[in-house]
Each structure stands twice: as structure tokens, then as C-alpha cells.
Amino acid sequence: MKFSERLYEKLQPIWRKNHTHPFVQGLGDGTLDKEKFRYFMIQDYLYLIDYAKLFAIGAVKATDVETMGKFAGLLDSTLNEEMSLHRQYAKKFGITEEELENAEPAPTTLAYTHYMLHVGQNGTLADLLAALLPCMWSYWEIGKELNEIPGARDHEFYGEWIQMYSSDEFGNLAQWCINLLDELTDGKKEEELEKLEEYFLNTTRFEYLFWDMSYHLQTWPKDE
Numbered sequence: 001m002k003f004s005e006r007l008y009e010k011l012q013p014i015w016r017k018n019h020t021h022p023f024v025q026g027l028g029d030g031t032l033d034k035e036k037f038r039y040f041m042i043q044d045y046l047y048l049i050d051y052a053k054l055f056a057i058g059a060v061k062a063t064d065v066e067t068m069g070k071f072a073g074l075l076d077s078t079l080n081e082e083m084s085l086h087r088q089y090a091k092k093f094g095i096t097e098e099e100l101e102n103a104e105p106a107p108t109t110l111a112y113t114h115y116m117l118h119v120g121q122n123g124t125l126a127d128l129l130a131a132l133l134p135c136m137w138s139y140w141e142i143g144k145e146l147n148e149i150p151g152a153r154d155h156e157f158y159g160e161w162i163q164m165y166s167s168d169e170f171g172n173l174a175q176w177c178i179n180l181l182d183e184l185t186d187g188k189k190e191e192e193l194e195k196l197e198e199y200f201l202n203t204t205r206f207e208y209l210f211w212d213m214s215y216h217l218q219t220w221p222k223d224e
């Protein structure tokens, strides 16, 4: 069995929790409170700034030019395609680019990005991929699932989000990362696979926490 199949099977219950989170459900049926989505967009923009850096680290850790080029492409599409979705949504909300970049990360955003960057900086290329994969993979799955809901992709507000994450372009990038992780883990010892599984599990959990943070508009403790 491919390592990605093992991850997928083992973590199904946790993935389902992400799919059924009220934030995700609200995106799909269009009932999500705009204030929560606005908060999510700002936090997700900050998240993606650090996430993009993981692809840069991937290029550094790659051992062949083709893989380097792919990571460079992932870096480019995160900064210039995925984040332009956020910049467009920001315009709809009257949020300036300065405001976006100067916003303060909430506790969960900071914990999640720093965890991934720590694993990415200190580990192997396989470690980095295991940590970053739940992000792309779960958004692709969620995008595809929401895209099946009649009218969801044409929703005046959340439709563009669903279109982006259910797209073949986004899916192909996720699939490339899945395939590379499968290649890198082929024939690896069980001990090594368990370590990778732990990274993947932790960032899958962080995905849930990110939805939950946005749903509850998490802040740092008040009256500091």
C-alpha cells in the first residue's frame, strides 16, 4: 500500500471531523456568517505567507533540478494565484493589502505555521511534505465535496472559494506532493513512517483548529 493510502485510511475519522465542521458546512450551504469568513481570510493570508516559505525550503532540500522547479512553481502559485483570491476577497471587504500583511496572527495561526516551519526547517524533504500535505490535500477534498452541492460554486460570496479549491489546477499540485511523498517513503522503515504519520496527524489536527479558530473569531487574551 502506498504511504498516502495508509495515511488516508488511518486518518479518515479526523478528516471527516474537518469536513463536518460548522464553518465548512456554512461555506457549502452559503449560510456562513460573513464576519467569520472575513476573519478567516485575514488569518489565512498570514498563514499562506509562511506556508509559501515551506515551498522555498522544499526547493532548498530537493536533490534534483526537476523537483526544485516544481517547488518553485508551488511557491509561485501560492503567492500569485491562491493569495490573489484572498486579495480579491479583501477588496470585497474593504481590507487594504497593508492591513492584510500587517494583521496579527491569532494563537492557532501562529502555532500551526511555526510547527510546520519547524518541521520543514529541521527535517528531511519527506518530513516537510508530511507536514504540509494535510493543508493542500484537505482543502482539495473539501473543495470537491462542496462543489457537489447544487448552487454552491455559484454562490455570490463563497462560490469563488469553492471554485479555486475544487479546481484541477489546485488538485494537480496537491497530487504532485502526494506522489512525491509516496516516492520518498517507498521502502522506508516503519519507525520512519510512524514519525511522518505523526507530522501528518498533527497538521491535520491543526486544520481542524484553524476552522474552529475562525468560527469562534479567536483572539489573544484581552486586557494584556
Ligand SMILES: Cc1ncc(CO)c(N)n1
Residues within 6 Å of the ligand: 044, 047, 048, 082, 134, 135, 136, 139, 207, 210
Ligand atoms: C489553513 C489552510 N489550510 C490549507 C490551505 C490550502 O492551501 C489554506 N489556504 N489554509
